[in-house]
Amino acid sequence: MPLTVETPQVALRSESTTLAVGNRVLESRYVLSPLAGYTHLAFRTALREVGGLGLATTDLVLPAMLLGGAKKSLDLVATTPADRPLSVQLSSGNVDDLIAAARWLEDRGYGGVDLNMGCPMGKITGGGGGAKLLCRQDDTCRLVEQVVQAVRIPVTVKMRLGWDRTSITSPDLARAFEERGVAAITIHGRTRAQGFHGAVDLEGIRETVAAVRSIPVFGNGDVRTVDEALQMRRVTGCAGVAIGRGAMLDPWIFRKLREVAAGRAPTDPTADEMIEFLIRHFTLMTAQHDDFSCRMFRKFAAWYGARLGIPEDLEDRLRRFESFAEFDEIVQQIRRRHGERQSTVPTALVRVPNGPVEKW
Template structure:
C-alpha cells in the first residue's frame, strides 16, 4: 500500500515532494518535473522576506511566478526577524499561496551566521517563537524544514520535534544532517526514524540522500516516514520522482532513453528562454549542463564548450546539433 500524506487541508496526490533548491526549483523546472508524473508537492526556493515584500523587478517576478499547472506548490521563506517572516507569510497568503514552509535548515554561513535557516537550531526557543508567530498569523497550512541540529547537539530529536508539533505546523521535513555538515557525510536516517517515533500528530517527511527508487523505498521502510523529499537526485535525473512513484505502486522501473533525456534537456532550455527571456534564459540554463551531463553521456569537450558559450541562440543551435534532435 502506498503511504498517504495530508498536510492540514491539503491531501497530496502522492507522498513525494520536490525539495526547495535555490537557483533550481523555479517554474520551468517545476513544470517539467510535474509533466513526468508522480510529484505530490513542489516548493519555491527559499524566498527572502525583503524580496517578497519590497523587492521589485524581473528577478522577483521570476521567483514568484507560478501557473495553474504548477499545483500543489509550497512557498518557502526564511529570516532571522520573526516580524518580517510573518509579514512575508501574510503577503504570500494574500497573493494566493497554498502553503508556507519555514526554512530552519539552510547551512550557508551568510544566512546561518545571521541566525536564520539552520542558525535557528543554535537557539531552538527562538525558532519556536517564530514558527508559532507564523502559524498564528496565517490561515494557510504552515510546515517547517529543518536539519538535525546546528552541530552534534541534535536538537531535532532531543525535544524540538515534539515542540514544533505543538506550534500547529502541519508537517515537519527533516534533512538528516547537521548544519555544520553542509552536504558532507551521509544523512543519518536513524534520526528520521526517531523523529517519526516522537511526532504524534504531525507527519514527518524524510529528506537526505535519495538518488534511486530503491533508496526511497528503503527510507520509507526503515524510518516509517510519511513522505519523502528529493533534492539533488532530481537535478541529475528529473525522472526520479516518477520512477519512485512507479516503484511504490509495484510497477517496473523504466529508465528514459537518451533521446527522451535529450528532448527534455532542450525543452527545459526553451522553457527557461520563455521564462527569463531569450538572452538571459539560455545563459542561466548553463548551470544545468553539469547536472544533466552524466545522463546525457556528454563528453568533456562538449560540456566545456557549452559552459563557455555567451550567446543563447548559439548554445541552443549547438545543443540541437550535438544531441541530434529536431
C-alpha cells in the same frame, strides 16, 4: 548507514500513494527539496510534466527582500497554475517579517509557507535565521506559533537534526511544532556543523519521525535512487521523502517512484524523452528569463552531457552557448550524435561550499 538495499519494492507497495499536508492532498509522497539556483520555476515545471512529483518548494526567499519588491525575490516566487502544489520557503529570524511575508503570499493565492531552519550559511544564521533557529528552542516555538496563527494556509518547517552533535534538537522541536499547528516537517539528516559532509543519519531522522503524533515527516538527504528513497522510508518510518540533488541527477526519479508505488517496475526514459526534457527545461527558462537563460542553463550541461552520452565538444558548447539559435543548433547535433560517448548516470553533484562550515 549506507543507503543501499536489495529488495526495495516489497514492503511499501500496499500503502496509499497520497498524503495530506494540512488542507492539501499530495498525489505522491515524494517531493522536491529546494536547491537555491536550480529548482526554479522552469525545472519544477519540467519535472511536474514528467510526473510523480508530490510537492515542490521554492528556493529560500528573504521576507524583507520580497516585501521590498526585490526583483530577485519576485523571480523566486514566480509561478504558474501548472506549478502546483507549491510552497514558498521563507527564511528569517524575525517574526514580524515572516508574518508579513506569509500574509503577502496568502493574499496572492499561494498554497503554503515553508520555514527554513536548515540553511547553514553565515549570512543567514548570522541574522538569527536558518539553522540558528534550532538553537533557541523557546523563541523558535513562539515564532512558529505566531506565523501559524497569522495565516490559514499550511505552514511547514524544513530543518536539520540540530546545530551540532552536542545539540540534537529536532525531535523536541518537531513535537513542539506539531502542537503549535505546523502541517508537516522535512528533516535533513545532518547537523549544521556537518554542512553537506558525512553520512546522513537515518537514526536521527527516525527519532524525529517518532517524536510527532500524526503530521507527515519527510526524510531528506542523499537520496539519489528509487531504492534509496524506499530505504529512507523503511528505516526511518517517514511518511514521505524530499529529494534535492537526486532530482538533478535523475529528473525521472519521481515518475519511477510512482511506478513502483503502483506495483510496476521503474522505467528509464528513452533518449528521445531525455532530449525533449532538455529542450523543455530550456524553453521554460526562456519564458521567464529570456536571453539570460543561455547563461542560466549552462550549469546543467554536465548532467545532460553524462546522461545523454553527448560527446565532449557538444557538452562544452552547451556550457558556453550565447543565443537561442546556437542552442537550437546544439540540439540538432545532440539528436544526431548522442550516445557517441557512453551514456552514464551523472555523478556530478550540485556544488556545495568548501572549507569549514564556520566560514560559510
